[in-house]
Amino acid sequence: xxxxxxxxxxxxxxxxxxxxxxxxxxxxxxxxxxxxxxxxxxxxxxxxxxxxxxxxxxxxxxxxxxxxxxxxxxxxxxxxxxxxxxxxxxxxxxxxxxxxxxxxxxxxxxxxxxxxxxxxxxxxxxxxxxxxxxxxxxxxxxxxxxxxxxxxxxxxxxxxxxxxxxxxxxxxxxxxxxxxxxxxxxxxxxxxxxxxxxxxxxxxxxxxxxxxxxxxxxxxxxxxxxxxxxxxxxxxxxxxxxxxxxxxxxxxxxxxxxxxxxxxxxxxxxxxxxxxxxxxxxxxxxxxxxxxxxxxxxxxxxxxxxxxxxxxxxxxxxxxxxxxxxxxxxxxxxxxxxxxxxxxxxxxxxxxxxxxxxxxxxxxxxxxxxxxxxxxxxxxxxxxxxxxxxxxxxxxxxxxxxxxxxxxxxxxxxxxxxxxxxxxxxxxxxxxxxxxxxxxxxxxxxxxxxxxxxxxxxxxxxxxxxxxxxxxxxxxxxxxxxxxxxxxxxxxxxxxxxxxxxxxxxxxxxxxx
Amino acid sequence: xxxxxxxxxxxxxxxxxxxxxxxxxxxxxxxxxxxxxxxxxxxxxxxxxxxxxxxxxxxxxxxxxxxxxxxxxxxxxxxxxxxxxxxxxxxxxxxxxxxxxxxxxxxxxxxxxxxxxxxxxxxxxxxxxxxxxxxxxxxxxxxxxxxxxxxxxxxxxxxxxxxxxxxxxxxxxxxxxxxxxxxxxxxxxxxxxxxxxxxxxxxxxxxxxxxxxxxxxxxxxxxxxxxxxxxxxxxxxxxxxxxxxxxxxxxxxxxxxxxxxxxxxxxxxxxxxxxxxxxxxxxxxxxxxxxxxxxxxxxxxxxxxxxxxxxxxxxxxxxxxxxxxxxxxxxxxxxxxxxxxxxxxxxxxxxxxxxxxxxx
Numbered sequence: 001x002x003x004x005x006x007x008x009x010x011x012x013x014x015x016x017x018x019x020x021x022x023x024x025x026x027x028x029x030x031x032x033x034x035x036x037x038x039x040x041x042x043x044x045x046x047x048x049x050x051x052x053x054x055x056x057x058x059x060x061x062x063x064x065x066x067x068x069x070x071x072x073x074x075x076x077x078x079x080x081x082x083x084x085x086x087x088x089x090x091x092x093x094x095x096x097x098x099x100x101x102x103x104x105x106x107x108x109x110x111x112x113x114x115x116x117x118x119x120x121x122x123x124x125x126x127x128x129x130x131x132x133x134x135x136x137x138x139x140x141x142x143x144x145x146x147x148x149x150x151x152x153x154x155x156x157x158x159x160x161x162x163x164x165x166x167x168x169x170x171x172x173x174x175x176x177x178x179x180x181x182x183x184x185x186x187x188x189x190x191x192x193x194x195x196x197x198x199x200x201x202x203x204x205x206x207x208x209x210x211x212x213x214x215x216x217x218x219x220x221x222x223x224x225x226x227x228x229x230x231x232x233x234x235x236x237x238x239x240x241x242x243x244x245x246x247x248x249x250x251x252x253x254x255x256x257x258x259x260x261x262x263x264x265x266x267x268x269x270x271x272x273x274x275x276x277x278x279x280x281x282x283x284x285x286x287x288x289x290x291x292x293x294x295x296x297x298x299x300x301x302x303x304x305x306x307x308x309x310x311x312x313x314x315x316x317x318x319x320x321x322x323x324x325x326x327x328x329x330x331x332x333x334x335x336x337x338x339x340x341x342x343x344x345x346x347x348x349x350x351x352x353x354x355x356x357x358x359x360x361x362x363x364x365x366x367x368x369x370x371x372x373x374x375x376x377x378x379x380x381x382x383x384x385x386x387x388x389x390x391x392x393x394x395x396x397x398x399x400x401x402x403x404x405x406x407x408x409x410x411x412x413x414x415x416x417x418x419x420x421x422x423x424x425x426x427x428x429x430x431x432x433x434x435x436x437x438x439x440x441x442x443x444x445x446x447x448x449x450x451x452x453x454x455x456x457x458x459x460x461x462x463x464x465x466x467x468x469x470x471x472x473x474x475x476x477x478x479x480x481x482x483x484x485x486x487x488x489x490x491x492x493x494x495x496x497x498x499x500x501x502x503x504x505x506x507x508x509x510x511x512x513x
Numbered sequence: 514x515x516x517x518x519x520x521x522x523x524x525x526x527x528x529x530x531x532x533x534x535x536x537x538x539x540x541x542x543x544x545x546x547x548x549x550x551x552x553x554x555x556x557x558x559x560x561x562x563x564x565x566x567x568x569x570x571x572x573x574x575x576x577x578x579x580x581x582x583x584x585x586x587x588x589x590x591x592x593x594x595x596x597x598x599x600x601x602x603x604x605x606x607x608x609x610x611x612x613x614x615x616x617x618x619x620x621x622x623x624x625x626x627x628x629x630x631x632x633x634x635x636x637x638x639x640x641x642x643x644x645x646x647x648x649x650x651x652x653x654x655x656x657x658x659x660x661x662x663x664x665x666x667x668x669x670x671x672x673x674x675x676x677x678x679x680x681x682x683x684x685x686x687x688x689x690x691x692x693x694x695x696x697x698x699x700x701x702x703x704x705x706x707x708x709x710x711x712x713x714x715x716x717x718x719x720x721x722x723x724x725x726x727x728x729x730x731x732x733x734x735x736x737x738x739x740x741x742x743x744x745x746x747x748x749x750x751x752x753x754x755x756x757x758x759x760x761x762x763x764x765x766x767x768x769x770x771x772x773x774x775x776x777x778x779x780x781x782x783x784x785x786x787x788x789x790x791x792x793x794x795x796x797x798x799x800x801x802x803x804x805x806x807x808x809x810x811x812x813x814x815x816x817x818x819x820x821x822x823x824x825x826x827x828x829x830x831x832x833x834x835x836x837x838x839x840x841x842x843x844x845x846x847x848x849x850x851x852x853x854x855x856x857x858x859x860x861x862x863x864x865x866x867x868x869x870x871x872x873x
Contacts, residue, residue: 329762347754348755352751362744
């Protein structure tokens with residue numbers, strides 16, 4: 001393949017490694033990002049995308065490896081240096097990029113105001129004039145004197161991008177830019193990206209939204225467990241192959257012996273999670289571990305939230321053990337025997353000030369109390385039982401929760417819900433941020449206890465679903481896209497269901513050059 | 514792929530190698546810091562007592578000790594109440610105003626409405642409860658940040674307590690706005706709350722207010738440490754979302770915390786009124802700052818690094834000992850706030866800087 005000079009990569013990374021403590025996040029990354037093209041980086045949660053971006057943006061230093069920008073060695077010590085060198089990142093949280101109470105003009109000039117390129121005395125007219133130049137460059141048509149908080153999310157993002165582009169960057173990194181945009185807003189963003197590409201900018205676009213990717217990608221790189229697992233650049237792009245490479249199914253040799261499923265526990269009838277979604281029905285049974293898989297943002301967590309009393313469904317009904325079930329609060333759900341081990345344990349589950357035991361018993365304190373007074377002896381017994389049952393590595397039940405490793409913290413969070421009998425046990429991403437040993441232990445425990453209740457495991461990674469479940473459900477676009485027993489699974493079919501229906505690319509979207 | 518030409522560390526270890534624990538090999542230096550953080554403030558308190566015993570004549574007497582307890586009793590009760598709001602991750606700036614309003618209310622109830630001691634006390638408790646409820650609802654439902662909501666409440670109460678008497682203090686025989694003379698008096702039973710002393714070892718040593726302080730301190734300590742309600746309140750303060758997902762009715766708990774704070778503050782106001790024997794609009798100015806300082810100093814006691822009832826009590830005592838000792842050494846009164854401020858800053862360094870460094 002004859003690579004012309006213009007094809008020389010704008011940005012290359014070789015042998016990049018990064019660990020946080022004992023946790024290796026990037027295990028040797030090699031990639032090249034060409035100019036005048038949109039390279040999509042796909043990866044599930046925890047694959048290492050954010051870390052990669054943060055290293056490129058100068059927020060973290062790599063442990064090993066090197067980066068080159070336009071052929072020159074590149075090793076930023078701070079975000080300011082990264083911007084100076086020509087790498088600009090638009091972060092996922094749109095509001096991190098703008099100061100909402102300042103007007104658009106000040107926001108467009110924010111980096112210069114902060115960086116000292118502007119005189120000390122603030123001259124509004126001068127700022128407005130310079131901001132106008134930036135806005136014109138990007139074709140922004142909003143009122144420059146309006147405070148940013150009055151803008152839509154998309155407009156705020158346009159402001160952040162426009163400010164970035166005023167730097168004339170060599171590489172623009174967009175980190176899940178559409179995650180909080182509406183469809184129309186997203187289209188405006190895509191049009192902008194098209195224009196930047198035409199101007200010769202190298203764009204690294206991070207996303208796992210298939211519709212975005214089909215619309216915008218020139219090439220796709222997949223990241224999984226800190227390694228590059230796939231590189232797709234031949235047209236037409238192999239989207240299913242990319243999803244496969246991102247989620248992976250190393251087909252870990254776990255022999256699932258499915259016992260006969262028991263009586264129905266939860267019956268879902270014509271449930272509509274959000275307005276406009278296709279209604280779905282399903283039954284979860286005792287003695288059956290069901291995995292619910294699908295990409296991020298397809299409604300898995302929304303479904304769990306409905307079952308746990310955190311969200312009202314748009315339409316449809318639920319039966320628990322044959323009786324109507326509509327919990328108003330998590331407390332009511334727990335009372336009814338529906339338990340949820342939430343995803344992202346650091347923000348949703350762990351009480352950092354508490355020791356292992358107190359974390360474990362938190363939801364069930366009434367059961368450990370007489371007349372409101374907590375009986376610590378009873379508490380300790382249960383904690384010790386669970387430590388033994390789940391093989392939690394600790395010195396005692398009084399260890400501070402944060403002194404445990406991630407895997408052991410997660411075991412405590414799951415043990416919390418296994419310590420009391422339930423009807424339906426839901427686990428949202430129980431294997432997230434967990435090493436493979438703890439993942440095996442947890443999976444084995446879930447299967448072992450499955451006879452007592454119905455088990456629903458939410459996981460984006462197909463591997464995990466195949467490893468733990470008797471039955472695999474696929475969710476796409478807030479509805480059920482597939483239902484497979486975990487025997488001689490047709491992986492291609494699952495993957496195409498995960499990747500979801502028709503491409504969003506509607507003909508007739510005029511792309512301004 | 515691999516490590517060729519790299520100057521970095523060796524290749525990543527295989528996934529799955531999971532050291533059970535992260536962090537800390539402890540050296541001798543670490544142990545020393547840990548001990549300093551844990552016992553530093555108690556040692557400092559003991560050292561202070563020893564110093565004053567040596568330096569200030571009469572500091573060792575029983576009456577000196579009782580005086581210290583009595584002087585901190587009201588502050589401590591308010592501080593114990595605000596501890597409850599700190600535990601759920603909130604803050605209550607209105608406690609000083611609740612206490613003075615409660616003082617004025619009790620005086621008004623007895624002097625103007627001619628009510629008895631029991632009714633006057635009930636009026637005050639109700640006032641504290643209602644203010645706490647409003648504070649809690651403002652914070653939880655209108656989502657005004659706790660500092661701002663309770664600051665607003667503070668202003669409202671400071672203003673409100675002066676309206677019925679047109680800004681004058683309340684005492685028996687006062688002239689009312691309509692020109693008539695108030696007929697009621699402070700009942701003897703009510704005054705006893707502030708002035709009676711029980712015999713202990715010697716005659717007339719133990720003031721009722723100190724008993725109140727000890728009882729309420731024990732109550733809130735037991736509540737926070739040993740009941741499931743206290744357990745859940747700490748969980749809410751530490752990770753509200755986790756507590757909610759564990760089924761805790763977070764909003765109700767938060768409102769309850771402000772109600773506890775309000776009631777404790779109103780008890781403080783009752784004690785103040787009973788000690789003064791009048792509704793004095795000029796008193797109680799220092800209550801808010803002193804009690805908040807006591808609660809924050811409490812973070813540093815026993816290295817708790819979190820709000821706790823025992824620490825709060827020690828914090829109040831610490832300030833009391835310091836001020837009494839300095840007074841006996843004839844240090845001028847106007848240096849008191851400076852000394853309190855310095856102690857508070859020191860305690861905050863203990864809590865936030867030292868113990869967090871230790872966590873790492």
